[in-house]
Structures are given as C-alpha cells and as structure tokens.
Amino acid sequence: MNPAGVRARAQLLRAIRAWFADHGYLEVPTATLVPSPAMEEFLFPIAAGSGFLRTSPEFALKRVIAAGLPRIYEIGPCFRDREVGPWHATEFTMLEWYRAGAALSDLMDEVEAIVAIAAHAIDAKPPGPWRRVTVRTLFEEATGVDLAVASATDISSAEEGWDDAFFRRWVTDVEPGITQPTLVYDWPASQAALARIRDDGEWPVACRFEAYVGGVELANAFLELTDATEQRRRFASANMARAMAGEPPHPVDDAFVQAVGHMPRTAGIAMGLDRLIAALSGWESIAPGRVD
Amino acid sequence: MYQTADIRKGLKVEIDGKPYTVVEFQFVKPGKGQAFTRTKLKNLINGNVLDRTFKSGESLAEADVEDFQMQFLYADDEAYHCMNMETYDQVAVQKKTVGDAAKWLVEEMMVDVLFYKGNPVTVQLANFVELEITYCEPGMKGNTAQGATKPATVSTGAQVNVPLFVENGTWIKIDTRTGDYVERVKK
Numbered sequence: 081m082n083p084a085g086v087r088a089r090a091q092l093l094r095a096i097r098a099w100f101a102d103h104g105y106l107e108v109p110t111a112t113l114v115p116s117p118a119m120e121e122f123l124f125p126i127a128a129g130s131g132f133l134r135t136s137p138e139f140a141l142k143r144v145i146a147a148g149l150p151r152i153y154e155i156g157p158c159f160r161d162r163e164v165g166p167w168h169a170t171e172f173t174m175l176e177w178y179r180a181g182a183a184l185s186d187l188m189d190e191v192e193a194i195v196a197i198a199a200h201a202i203d204a205k206p207p208g209p210w211r212r213v214t215v216r217t218l219f220e221e222a223t224g225v226d227l228a229v230a231s232a233t234d235i236s237s238a239e240e241g242w243d244d245a246f247f248r249r250w251v252t253d254v255e256p257g258i259t260q261p262t263l264v265y266d267w268p269a270s271q272a273a274l275a276r277i278r279d280d281g282e283w284p285v286a287c288r289f290e291a292y293v294g295g296v297e298l299a300n301a302f303l304e305l306t307d308a309t310e311q312r313r314r315f316a317s318a319n320m321a322r323a324m325a326g327e328p329p330h331p332v333d334d335a336f337v338q339a340v341g342h343m344p345r346t347a348g349i350a351m352g353l354d355r356l357i358a359a360l361s362g363w364e365s366i367a368p369g370r371v372d
Numbered sequence: 373m374y375q376t377a378d379i380r381k382g383l384k385v386e387i388d389g390k391p392y393t394v395v396e397f398q399f400v401k402p403g404k405g406q407a408f409t410r411t412k413l414k415n416l417i418n419g420n421v422l423d424r425t426f427k428s429g430e431s432l433a434e435a436d437v438e439d440f441q442m443q444f445l446y447a448d449d450e451a452y453h454c455m456n457m458e459t460y461d462q463v464a465v466q467k468k469t470v471g472d473a474a475k476w477l478v479e480e481m482m483v484d485v486l487f488y489k490g491n492p493v494t495v496q497l498a499n500f501v502e503l504e505i506t507y508c509e510p511g512m513k514g515n516t517a518q519g520a521t522k523p524a525t526v527s528t529g530a531q532v533n534v535p536l537f538v539e540n541g542t543w544i545k546i547d548t549r550t551g552d553y554v555e556r557v558k559k
Contacts, residue, residue: 122406162407162428165399244427247405252425255400271404290403300403 085368088202088357093155095201096175099194105151105177110140112157116333119314120273121321124161125330126170133159136350137176138274139336142304145178145346146339153177155353166365167296167355169372175356178304178348184289187301187347188212188263191291195261195298195356204360207261207293214266216283219246222254227268228283243270258292265289274314275302291351294359301349308341373431376409384416384435387424391416391435391488400425416486417493438487444477444495452477452495454485463492473497473548475530497548502557503527504543511537521553 100107116139117125117132125132134140137154144152158174179186192210199206216227225235227246236245246268258264265288269277272286279285287303305311315337319329354366361369374385383394392413401407407428414421416437426432442454442463451464452474465485467474476497477483484496508524521533524544532546534553545554 120404122401122404163399163401168399168401238427240427244406247402248408248425248427250402250405251400251408251410252423255402267404273404297403 081371082368085357085361085363086371088361089353089369091201092198092353092357095197096155096194099197100153100177103151103190105153105179106149108141108144108149108152108154109156110137110144110154114140114333116331116336118330119318121318121325121327123330124163124327126159126161135160136174138348138350139333141176141178141348142343142346143336143339145180145344145348146342150180150344151178166367167358169354169366169370172366173353174350175353176348176350178346180344180346182347184265184287184301184303184347187349188265188289191263191299191301191349191351194351195291195293195360198356199360202357202360204362207360209261211260211262213262213264215264215268215285216266218258218262218264219250219254222257223249225249243268246271255292255297256295258295261294262292263289264292272305272314273302274305274311276305293356294362296355296359298355298359299349299351301347304340304343304346304348306340306343306345308337311337311340374434376426376428376430376432379409379411379426379432384437385413386433386435387413387422391437391493392422395421416488436489439496440485440487441482442485444479444481444483446479447477454483454492454495465492465495472551475528476501476503476526476546476548478503478528499547499549500545500554501548502543502545502559504559505534505538505540508534508538508540511539 112134113128113131114134115131118135123135125135136158137156141152141154153176155175157171159171161170163170196206219225219227232240232242232245236248238248266285267288269284269286275286275288277284278287289301290297291299315332322329354370357369358366379394379397381394385392392415394411395414396412398410400410409426411424412421413424440456442456445453445455451466453462453464455462463485485492486494486496503526505524506527509522520536522536523531524534524538525531532551532553534544538556543557543559545557547554
C-alpha cells in the first residue's frame with residue numbers, strides 16, 4: 081500500500097462509476113456469500129459458514145439480466161483460493177458488467193473506453209493503439225504452431241492434455257510477448273467456460289476475448305451462453321474434471337441455471353480492478369494500490 | 373523432490389541431467405486454465421539461462437550440489453587448485469568452468485567451490501575483491517573532470533578503468549560481477 085496508490089484507486093472508482101452512469105448502466109450490488117461460488121474446473125472457492133465466498137458475481141448478475149434489466153454492473157470483492165503472486169491476491173476487486181443485445185465487439189469498444197477514462201482519472205498515459213487479434217494468429221506468430229490443426233504433442237513436449245499443453249506454451253512463449261494493449265479473441269472451444277461456442281469456421285472457438293494491458297491480463301469477456309441445458313451439461317463436465325483431479329464438485333446453482341434459459345442474447349465481462357490500476361501505473365505488482 | 377510451491381530464488385534443481393539455480397520466478401494463472409510457475413533458471417556449470425514453466429503440482433528434482441569456502445592456491449595449465457581450510461582437502465577445478473572472473477584470482481583468496489555430484493565444477497569469486505594497481509599513467513594535476521577514467525593494470529594482470537586520481541601502488545576494490553572499479557582501499 082502507498083498513499084498515492086490509495087488515492088489513485090479512489091479516483092479510478094469515481095471515474096468508472098460516472099462512466100457507467102452516463103452509459104445507462106445500473107449498479108447492482110449482489111451477495112458476496114453465495115450457495116454456489118463457481119462453475120469452472122480451475123477456480124478454488126473459500127467455504128464460509130453455510131456457503132462460499134463468491135469467485136465472481138456472475139451467477140447473481142445473470143439472474144438480474146434474465147429478470148429484464150438490460151445494462152448492469154457491479155464493483156466488489158471476489159475470492160479465489162490458491163492464487164497468490166505479484167499479480168494475484170486471494171481477495172481482489174472485480175468490475176463486472178453485462179449488456180443485453182450487445183456483441184463482443186461492443187464490449188471491446190467499451191473496454192478501450194473504460195481503460196482510457198481510468199487512465200485519465202489517475203493521470204496515467206492512456207494505453208494505445210489497441211490491437212485486436214485471434215488466439216490462433218497470436219499463438220502462431222509466437223510459436224509457429226497452428227492451433228486449428230495441432231495436437232497436444234505438436235504444442236508442447238511435456239506429456240499432457242491439449243489444454244495444459246496450450247497454456248504451458250501460452251504462459252511461456254506467447255503471453256510475455258503481448259506488450260501492446262491487446263484484445264485477444266476466439267479462444268479454443270475447450271476453454272469456453274460460460275461462453276457460447278461457434279463452429280462455423282476452420283476450428284470450433286469460444287466466443288470470448290481477454291484484454292491485455294502492459295502484458296497483464298485485465299479482463300475476460302463472454303458472449304454468454306443462454307441455453308440452460310448446455311449450462312447444466314457444462315457444470316457436470318467441469319465437476320467431472322474436478323472429481324478426476326480429487327477436487328470437491330461445485331454445487332450446482334439451480335436458480336442460476338434456470339435463469340440462463342431466460343436470458344436475452346447478452347455479452348458480459350469481468351475486469352480485475354487491482355490489475356487495471358497497477359498496469360496503468362506501471363507498477364510491478366498489484367500491491368501498491370491495495371490496503372491488505 | 374520439490375513441488376512448484378517450493379520454488380524460490382536460489383533453489384537448486386536438476387533439469388535434463390544438469391544443475392540449475394532459480395534466478396526468477398512468477399506465479400501465473402491463465403483465466404481458464406491451470407496455474408503455472410514461470411521460471412528463469414541458470415545452469416550452474418556454464419551459466420546459460422533457460423526459461424521453463426512448471427504446472428502447479430509438478431515436481432522438480434533436487435540438484436545434488438554443495439558449496440564450500442576454499443582457499444585458491446595456484447593455477448596450472450588445466451586447473452585451478454583450491455584447498456578446504458578445515459579438512460585440508462585439495463581439489464582441482466577445470467579452468468574452462470571458471471570463465472571471465474578468473475582474471476581477478478590471486479593466491480590465497482577465499483572462493484566458493486561448487487560441487488555437483490561430488491565433483492568440483494565451478495569456482496565462484498566473492499562479489500568484491502581488493503587488488504593492487506601495478507601500472508597506470510600518473511594522475512594529471514588539476515584535472516577534475518567528473519567521471520573521467522584511465523586504464524590501470526592490477527596484480528593479476530587484468531585491466532580495469534579507474535578515476536584519474538588513482539595512483540600506481542594503490543589498492544582498489546573491484547566488483548567481480550561487472551569488472552568495475554568501486555573505490556580505493558587502505559592496505
């Protein structure tokens with residue numbers, strides 16, 4: 081923590097709330113203590129009382145979207161166990177927003193706008209120009225491997241599954257080269273999480289993008305899944321993978337699964353605010369902007 | 373065996389049958405994937421640096437390495453000979469493994485000798501050594517230009533740049549990592 085970091089955080093929060101108000105978004109505080117904290121295999125929630133601390137406000141906010149509020153956002157604490165490092169903290173501040181009727185490209189525009197106003201709010205240089213590029217192109221530029229046709233052994237010599245091979249090369253050889261502000265889209269379909277999958281091109285892709293600034297992953301966006309049956313199947317498949325790894329299953333949130341089936345076409349995004357402040361300020365970690 | 377959670381700067385690990393030390397590490401967790409630890413590893417024998425990424429839960433082999441403080445005795449054509457001052461054991465370290473820092477070695481200097489699987493593989497000098505200047509041009513009176521330097525030869529025969537005011541016969545402190553002059557010392 082340093083006083084300048086704490087001040088930067090306050091200025092940034094004020095500017096972001098003003099931006100959302102100006103753009104017709106409703107701030108919706110949802111519960112931090114929840115019955116079902118996550119769906120994904122590699123999220124490790126913290127148990128608390130009769131439930132869990134949320135790993136993101138996603139399930140609650142989607143119920144609000146399904147209930148007919150088309151533009152909503154939340155800023156608040158989220159908790160992920162086993163994530164500690166210069167760019168991770170078990171408790172961190174998430175900015176998450178959902179916009180009914182939007183395409184991923186609309187959210188890309190909004191990310192660029194919000195990062196620019198956040199930079200302005202803390203007297204940092206607004207990052208740019210932005211690059212928008214597919215995972216496949218970026219991966220091939222860095223490694224020479226074409227993901228659309230590559231097997232796990234083409235990607236990494238370690239004996240492991242396709243996704244582990246992908247991420248090993250991603251964190252070793254691709255991510256360190258993302259120095260320009262970048263929006264990376266069309267992720268492998270096996271990494272869809274709660275996003276729609278599109279299979280009308282050369283390989284199936286998840287309708288997702290991640291935003292990078294200063295080499296740091298700041299945000300993850302989905303064109304949201306709105307099929308309750310598919311949502312239930314993904315819960316089951318993530319829980320199967322967790323069981324194989326000796327991890328407890330995530331409780332399935334029935335109210336959420338039903339709400340997914342009533343959602344209009346929606347794009348949603350989660351952005352790490354500790355990272356946004358640190359990346360814009362040029363810090364080596366998220367620590368100076370936090371009071372731990 | 374070490375786990376990824378044990379990774380720290382200075383940890384000695386064996387990769388592909390060679391000993392390495394961790395010089396940098398970072399926890400990374402892609403949004404939708406496994407956590408990894410990204411590392412930079414330095415080969416303890418030849419100094420080459422390697423980038424390696426370990427998946428959470430992967431294990432790393434411990435490198436069988438040990439450090440001993442020893443006194444440098446003398447050099448011959450092939451090796452540097454050093455003695456353990458407690459046991460009086462003498463070892464010969466192949467010259468090719470010592471590298472550039474060898475130019476600062478003087479007899480009776482204390483050095484770290486690294487053993488890998490029981491064999492001496494490198495000699496590591498202290499970060500700073502003190503050596504006598506055996507030759508340099510005389511300092512010019514009145515020349516007070518900031519940062520101006522001149523070449524000087526020290527007792528090992530190596531050259532170092534020193535400020536203009538430094539005289540023949542002066543003892544100086546040298547940073548063996550960079551080869552830079554640090555300051556004059558009294559002897």
